[in-house]
Amino acid sequence: MAVVNMDGEKERVLDRAPSLEVEESFSNTASISPEKSEPDSRSSKRESALLLEVRDLAISFTQYSKGLRQRTISPIVDLNLVAKRGEVVAVVGESGSGKSLLAHFIMGILPGNARVSGELYYDGLPLTRERVERLRGREIAFVPQSVQFLNPLMRVGAQVPVKGKKKREKEKELRDIFARYRLAKGTERKFPFQLSGGMARRVLLASATARGARLMVADEPTPGLDDAAVGEALGHLRELADEGRAVILITHDLEQALGMCDRVAVFYAGTTLEEAPASDFNGDGHDLRHPYTRALWMALPSNGFHAVPGNQPTPDSLPEGCLFSPRCDIATQICFSERPPKRELRGGWVRCHHAA
């Protein structure tokens, strides 16, 4: 039912989030301590670079279909991901690989019937549901896809929470933030429908950074944009990382991501198959560790357009051994019987019995 449809699910969650964020910004802005939540490049050198860690995450749902038949689906099987300060980590994979569900997990907005195992740490401490509720929309911000996240009935200036006590201070702060995102004077007095798509996206980013976000989760932030708009949207994410924030960029578009990310985590059927430095994506892919990562790289139109046959398994019928084994041309006996464990390899890590 609904849970399999991650895209539909995503849409519903997205629908809910804006009111949440806007509410928060008005009831809680005063309680945000700017010193604490502003990213600080000096302190980030002292602290560990690690900001978020997802360890061996598994998520499953039980579905009841007609006649009380029950089945379990496992859209997330074995996910690992770290986000570091000052870095963009790209999460790539095809639709259904668990990318969006991971975002929902981090934001604490999974459906209630989800069974979850694994660990989630933020800033060295477990990120519990209560804690994420406190941090969401402030330290942990979601970069939404569309303009619909703005409250249509409110001038956009009022949707960007600013520091400062006096009216004058606040106005100046707002002007500075808008100037940074190249929003012309007077934009703050406009309503969302009066903005272009690009401007609206910049308002959203301004709003997220004004709240002092330290971790940005961007889920497919460039859907259907043309090249110039994509470049701008991704450029902003890069800047946010360069200022000391950690950015998770979730995307189906490997090529776009490679232009600006530091590391790539490759998802497939709910499992992280590999994490590699972006620079390992070069030439014929011999620096890459996993056959699927290589397949993805070599499938780019500029790299040969190779099409590995077969399909990603669905979450209710996962193969027993390696999830890629039905499609892998170097699979051996062990690949069909045992899931390969995660292991470190050449500055990254991989889940493959035969990666060298």
Add this chain to the structure above:
Amino acid sequence: MPLEARDVSFRYGRGDWVIHRASLTVDPGEVVGLKGESGLGKTTFARVVAGYLFPQEGVVLLDHAHLRRGCYNPVQLMHQHPEKAVNPRWRMRDTLKEAWEVDDATLAALGVEPSWLGRWPNELSGGELQRICLARALGPETRFLIADEITTMLDAVTQAQIWRAILARVRESGLGVLAISHDGALLKRVADRVVEMVDIMKW
């Protein structure tokens, strides 16, 4: 026996022209790439060429005759969001059946797994759904395919699979394709020739 748009112009109501005097010909067995940034009328042009919109000026001709209505449309249109192109209340099997009796060979060639046919649209991923839509579009009477950003939302492997399946069909049965995309590298890969949206119009 080409598909030809001759000086077609289209606008909604009394608005500005979305496309103006656009002309383009696609021959059977030919893949023409149409490139351009969003907002330049590519999608409107696709809908006009496929017969979904009537141009206020100009004509669309198939085999030098007007497109006929009320029968199977030999010019099939596919777009970016397959989830919007299927009935959410139908299982995939019924979605296919409505168009034509899709044979196993076609399903296999497109990488459609038999188990998908019993599923509802919301139980399939975007890539899986797009392959179903492609199977639906490639009936035996289909002569031209208008592919409007059909792999823009898909990963690179799925994109390559879908396009290779289309190109096989071009070679085997002389399907003509209008491939519309903002992605120059993709068009260079799949198309025999690439034209820019701005260059096919006259103002």
